[in-house]
Amino acid sequence: MRRFSWFNVTSLTLGFAFLYVPMLILVIYSFNDSKLVTVWAGFSTKWYGELFQNQAFLDAAWVTLRVAVMSSTIATVLGTMAAYTMVRAGRFYGRTLFSGMIYAPLVMPEVITGLSLLLLFIGIGLDRGVVTVVLAHTTFAMCYVSVVVSSRLVSFDKSLEEAALDLGCTPFQAFRLVTLPIIAPAVISGWLLAFTLSLDDLVIASFTAGPSATTLPIKIFSSVRLGVSPEINALSTIMIGIVASGVILFSLISKRNIARAEADARAAERT
Amino acid sequence: MAANGASVFAPWDDPDQTPLIRFENVTKRFGDFTAIDNLSLDIYAREFFALLGPSGCGKTTMMRMLAGFETPTEGKIYIGGQDMGPIAPNQRPVNMMFQSYALFPHLSVYENIAFGLRRDGQPKDKIEARVEDMLRMVRLQKFAKRKPHQISGGQRQRVALARSLAKEPKLLLLDEPLGALDAKLREDTQFELMDIQEKTGTTFVIVTHDQEEAMTVASRIAVMDEGRIMQVATPDRIYEFPENAYVADFIGDVNLIEGTATPSGEDEVTITWAENQQPIRAKTQRKLATGQKVFYAIRPEKVGISKEEPTDVVNKAKGRILDIAYLGNLSTYHVQMPTGEIIKAQSANTRRIARRPFTWEEEVWVSWNGTGGSVLED
Numbered sequence: 001m002r003r004f005s006w007f008n009v010t011s012l013t014l015g016f017a018f019l020y021v022p023m024l025i026l027v028i029y030s031f032n033d034s035k036l037v038t039v040w041a042g043f044s045t046k047w048y049g050e051l052f053q054n055q056a057f058l059d060a061a062w063v064t065l066r067v068a069v070m071s072s073t074i075a076t077v078l079g080t081m082a083a084y085t086m087v088r089a090g091r092f093y094g095r096t097l098f099s100g101m102i103y104a105p106l107v108m109p110e111v112i113t114g115l116s117l118l119l120l121f122i123g124i125g126l127d128r129g130v131v132t133v134v135l136a137h138t139t140f141a142m143c144y145v146s147v148v149v150s151s152r153l154v155s156f157d158k159s160l161e162e163a164a165l166d167l168g169c170t171p172f173q174a175f176r177l178v179t180l181p182i183i184a185p186a187v188i189s190g191w192l193l194a195f196t197l198s199l200d201d202l203v204i205a206s207f208t209a210g211p212s213a214t215t216l217p218i219k220i221f222s223s224v225r226l227g228v229s230p231e232i233n234a235l236s237t238i239m240i241g242i243v244a245s246g247v248i249l250f251s252l253i254s255k256r257n258i259a260r261a262e263a264d265a266r267a268a269e270r271t
Numbered sequence: 272m273a274a275n276g277a278s279v280f281a282p283w284d285d286p287d288q289t290p291l292i293r294f295e296n297v298t299k300r301f302g303d304f305t306a307i308d309n310l311s312l313d314i315y316a317r318e319f320f321a322l323l324g325p326s327g328c329g330k331t332t333m334m335r336m337l338a339g340f341e342t343p344t345e346g347k348i349y350i351g352g353q354d355m356g357p358i359a360p361n362q363r364p365v366n367m368m369f370q371s372y373a374l375f376p377h378l379s380v381y382e383n384i385a386f387g388l389r390r391d392g393q394p395k396d397k398i399e400a401r402v403e404d405m406l407r408m409v410r411l412q413k414f415a416k417r418k419p420h421q422i423s424g425g426q427r428q429r430v431a432l433a434r435s436l437a438k439e440p441k442l443l444l445l446d447e448p449l450g451a452l453d454a455k456l457r458e459d460t461q462f463e464l465m466d467i468q469e470k471t472g473t474t475f476v477i478v479t480h481d482q483e484e485a486m487t488v489a490s491r492i493a494v495m496d497e498g499r500i501m502q503v504a505t506p507d508r509i510y511e512f513p514e515n516a517y518v519a520d521f522i523g524d525v526n527l528i529e530g531t532a533t534p535s536g537e538d539e540v541t542i543t544w545a546e547n548q549q550p551i552r553a554k555t556q557r558k559l560a561t562g563q564k565v566f567y568a569i570r571p572e573k574v575g576i577s578k579e580e581p582t583d584v585v586n587k588a589k590g591r592i593l594d595i596a597y598l599g600n601l602s603t604y605h606v607q608m609p610t611g612e613i614i615k616a617q618s619a620n621t622r623r624i625a626r627r628p629f630t631w632e633e634e635v636w637v638s639w640n641g642t643g644g645s646v647l648e649d
């Protein structure tokens with residue numbers, strides 16, 4: 001291991017402190033016995049208990065979970081299809097424009113995405129609720145999924161699919177039996193990414209949710225405006241836990257994915 | 272031995288035979304690049320047919336059109352008399368062994384071989400028996416449970432072969448199947464392939480850029496260049512009677528001597544080729560005009576070398592040894608004429624090095640008889 005200079009150590013420490021100290025404080029205060037958020041009065045888990053008594057929060061959590069599962073699943077299906085088509089179609093007229101349009105929502109300000117979706121839903125007369133949030137989350141999560149999946153597909157050996165066709169598969173069977181199992185890790189990590197994105201989205205959800213489908217981030221945001229309660233801290237801690245697990249799982253899978261692809265490449269060279 | 276062009280197996284000479292594969296004026300273009308150029312070709316059942324040519328001449332494209340991954344831009348391909356135009360790859364009685372093997376990395380050796388059989392919805396015990404047969408044939412029973420990345424290159428190649436033969440296709444396409452193997456394994460596998468081909472009675476079409484490999488395994492060879500077929504014939508005919516300078520030059524080592532023809536009687540021609548040299552007298556069926564430019568092709572092993580002027584041969588020339596290539600059992604002498612032409616002569620090394628009769632710079636005679644070479648038109 002190389003040693004870091006004092007400058008590096010300082011900047012690393014400051015950087016990580018900047019990123020994680022606020023969260024750490026939040027986590028610590030979620031175990032505070034006192035009702036006052038700023039005064040430490042001993043360790044307690046009572047706020048977690050109260051949190052699970054609070055019907056409004058539980059409802060919001062249920063909505064969030066449903067939205068996240070549905071939108072990330074739909075986004076994974078659509079994003080994988082989009083990636084497959086873009087990678088397989090080869091060159092066609094307008095390809096660059098097309099792929100640019102898939103990636104554009106990644107950099108689009110969320111406010112604009114949210115606003116435009118809101119206008120669309122009003123325009124077509126769709127009542128705001130769980131369905132509209134799911135649609136909205138699917139829209140932007142799909143782009144992330146397609147980025148993750150297409151980066152795997154680019155290195156996918158096309159002759160594997162041809163071999164499947166040659167051995168009697170229909171094109172759909174070839175995809176299901178050969179392509180999909182091989183790219184599965186990328187698809188799963190795409191799903192995880194979409195899931196965590198949906199879980200912690202506030203902006204787009206507040207444009208598209210409507211009163212009947214309050215998600216957790218919306219609920220937290222609106223309660224905080226009335227004052228920070230230790231309950232919110234507890235809830236946030238749980239969310240941090242879930243999102244962090246998602247992200248860690250995502251990166252573990254991608255890492256294994258890369259290692260696997262490298263092993264395949266080495267094996268191919270050895271032949 | 273059916274596979275080696277023995278006298279009994281020659282359906283291409285029998286006008287009553289219908290070919291298994293027929294390319295009819297097939298042209299394939301990629302954009303404005305013509306990969307296959309108005310090509311017609313018949314291949315018969317039970318043949319071991321080799322497509323031979325340099326890299327990029329369109330061999331893989333021919334295979335891919337047979338398998339159904341590419342469609343001809345013009346012309347038609349028939350397999351068993353049926354127009355393949357509207358037939359999808361998964362509906363063709365054809366299996367292909369890919370240049371990269373294309374084994375499914377997520378499936379075991381066993382599952383790879385069973386893959387095609389499962390698609391046909393055959394009963395389980397039948398599939399099992401067939402896979403076991405295949406594993407035995409390629410001697411991989413012990414490796415059935417391994418994944419492709421857990422076996423060696425040679426073993427992978429055998430899995431690919433077993434997988435493509437499992438469905439008992441009418442026609443097996445092999446795209447440079449031995450390209451990745453080292454010389455020794457390659458040779459063994461060539462004989463194994465011939466053996467399997469004979470046992471199963473499957474028609475094999477093999478792609479290779481290695482002429483020795485084509486000569487070893489094939490019943491007939493098509494020599495290709497830039498999307499066209501230069502000659503189709505049995506290995507011995509390709510070697511002994513090349514139809515044009517390209518084939519003569521591509522197959523084996525050859526002296527290509529450029530000269531001017533003068534017909535000199537029934538099936539005979541004399542060729543003036545260098546100043547102060549006796550013209551070459553050669554047999555040929557070709558109808559040549561006086562003064563026509565021709566090539567005379569003769570293999571080095573048909574050219575003798577001697578110190579004294581030979582008296583009993585029709586063609587001879589005197590020169591100086593420029594180079595000697597020692598090939599173990601043989602030596603090739605590069606003999607330069609006073610006018611600069613080089614003629615290669617080969618002779619067997621029956622004596623030990625110290626007692627070799629010829630050395631560098633020595634004046635020698637090269638000689639050959641009238642039927643040893645072929646006269647080729649430009």
Ligand SMILES: Nc1ncnc2c1ncn2[C@@H]1O[C@H](COP(=O)(O)OP(=O)(O)O)[C@@H](O)[C@H]1O
Nearest residue numbers: 301304306324325326327328329330331332333
């Ligand atoms: N899909 C393709 N698009 C464009 N050009 C191609 C394609 N496939 C093959 N070619 C070209 O056609 C020619 C013949 O290719 P190929 O059949 O693979 O040659 P070989 O197998 O004899 O080496 C090559 O010049 C190659 O670049």
Ligand SMILES: [Mg+2]
Nearest residue numbers: 330331370447
């Ligand atoms: Mg090729």
